[in-house]
Amino acid sequence: MHQKEFRILVINPGSTSTKIGIFDNERPVFEKTIRHDTETIHSFDSVIDQYTFRKETILEALDYEGINISKLSCVVGRGGLLRPIEGGTYSVNEPMLKDLKNGYAGEHASNLGGILAFEIAEGLNIPSFIVDPVVVDEMDEIARISGVPEMERKSIFHALNQKAVARRVAKQLNKSYEALRLIVVHMGGGITVGVHKDGRVIDVNNGLHGEGPFSPERAGTVPIGDLVSLCFSGEFYAEEVMKKLVGQGGLVAYLGTNDARTVEERIENGDKKAELIYDAMAYQVAKEIGSASTVLYGQVDAIILTGGLAFGKEFVKKITDRVEWVSDCIIQPGENELQALAEGGLRVLREEETAKVYPGGKTIARVSLD
Ligand SMILES: Nc1ncnc2c1ncn2[C@@H]1O[C@H](COP(=O)(O)OP(=O)(O)OP(=O)(O)O)[C@@H](O)[C@H]1O
Ligand SMILES: CCCC(=O)O
Structure with a gap:
């Protein structure tokens, strides 16, 4: 039987770029990374203030390519720092828009995804969705306990890519x-190690706020007593300490670059410090995988390594050498977030899934994250 054709616009706003794509069913027919110059981005007081600029830029890019948006079936955006929700495709609704605009759990470029999807779709009278935002929370109760009752462990991770890659591998x-029981390791600017069991991510390190391995730009778990001393040393403002942990941590702090390819070149040229730090990052990733394997009592069907760092053959080998005894390692380099967004929308359009409803509620104080 001939399958119905859907045309989907997907939008993935990042801190310095907006990635867009047009998909006919699963097939990408147009993809573009629109880069925004730093000066323009910094001329806005907040991420939300960039809304009109980003919308116009997207519409201009589509127009330039001769893409007629009146033929679209839906618009899908990357979801932002919303309240914790289970994974899946969500219809953009009023409470979600309110939380995205107010920055329920902080500012993040992906907060614009749902808003842009809604505003473009509304004008065309078609549905808008978000898929697997970074706040997907399917953690087991036991995983939430931190050791300090006032601080609960939180699920903030590369849910979109982790889930998409896990589904792809399951198909293979x-x-x-x-x-399946999987350990999925996303290794990009941040690194998150998710324990996937029965289609839920039951434990994962908070990749945004100082948990897990250090990464190209983030500190990961640090010696906590020393962190407290640093905070109260009188030498730093809170924002400065936060920057040390997120953005200016990890490879950036030790080696002055977030680019693993530069680090590899330096190692090839005999830079011993670069070698030690790169080895340490792989060591910490392997340790986190070991820790994740205990969540599954060692019954792991596969370990999946994905994200930009998974392109690095040497780096991957440093990790797999330490964890291959746990399970087979499957390497899926890069990320395919536009495709994952399109597939999430398509599952709903094809009625393979029902779009989930984002809950309403009160808004809490905002925290700046970028
Ligand atoms: N061929 C390669 N070999 C080694 N490292 C690579 C290669 N390509 C990209 N990387 C590294 O991957 C990292 C970036 O990964 P990625 O593009 O997934 O991150 P991002 O999208 O910026 O952040 P995130 O994935 O956390 O949202 C950089 O350190 C980059 O140098
Ligand atoms: C860890 C959540 C996604 C990101 O890196 O911003």
Whole structure:
């Protein structure tokens, strides 16, 4: 039987770029990374203030390519720092828009995804969705306990790419995602190690706020007593300490670059410090995988390594050498977030899934994250 054709616009706003794509069903027909110059981005007081600028830029890019948006079936945006929700495709609704605009859990470029999707879709009278935002929270109760009652562990991770890659691998293995026990390791600017069991991410390090391995730009878990001393040393403002942990931590702090390819070149040219730090990052990733394997009592169907760092053959080998005894390692380099957004929208359009409803509620104080 001939399958119905849907045309989907997907929008993934990043801190310095907006990635857009047009998909006919699963097939990408147009993809573009629109880069925004730093001066323009910094001329706005907040991420939300960039809304009109980004919308116009997207519409101009589509117009330039001769893409007629009146033929679209839906618009899908990357979801932002919303309140914790389970994974899936969500219809953009009023409470979600309110939380995105107010920055429920902080400022993040992806807060614009749902807003842009809604505003473009509304004018065309078609549905808008977000898929697997970074706040997807399917953690087991036991995983939430931190050791300090006032501080609960939180699920903030690369949910979109982790879930999409896990589903792709499940397909390759001829199994359903829901039937597998996987450890998925996203290694990009931040690194998150998710424990996927029965289609839920039951434990994961908070990749935004200082948990897990250090990464190209983030500190990961640090010696906590020393962190407290640093905070109260009188030498730094809170924002400065936060920057040390997120943005200016990890490779940036030790080696002055967030580019793993530069680090590899330096190692090749005999830079011993670069070698030690790069080895340490792989060591910490492997340790986190070991820790994640205990969540599954060692019954792990596969370990999946993904994200930009998974392109680095040497780096991957440093990790797999330490964890191959746990399970097979499957390497899926890069990220395919536009495709994942399109597929999330498509599952709903094809009625394979029902769009989930984002809950309403009170808004809490905003925290600046970028
Ligand atoms: N071919 C390669 N070999 C080694 N490292 C690579 C390669 N390509 C990209 N990387 C590294 O991957 C990292 C960036 O990964 P990625 O593009 O997934 O991150 P991002 O999208 O900026 O952040 P995030 O994935 O956390 O949202 C950089 O350190 C980059 O140098
Ligand atoms: C960890 C959440 C996604 C990001 O890196 O911003």
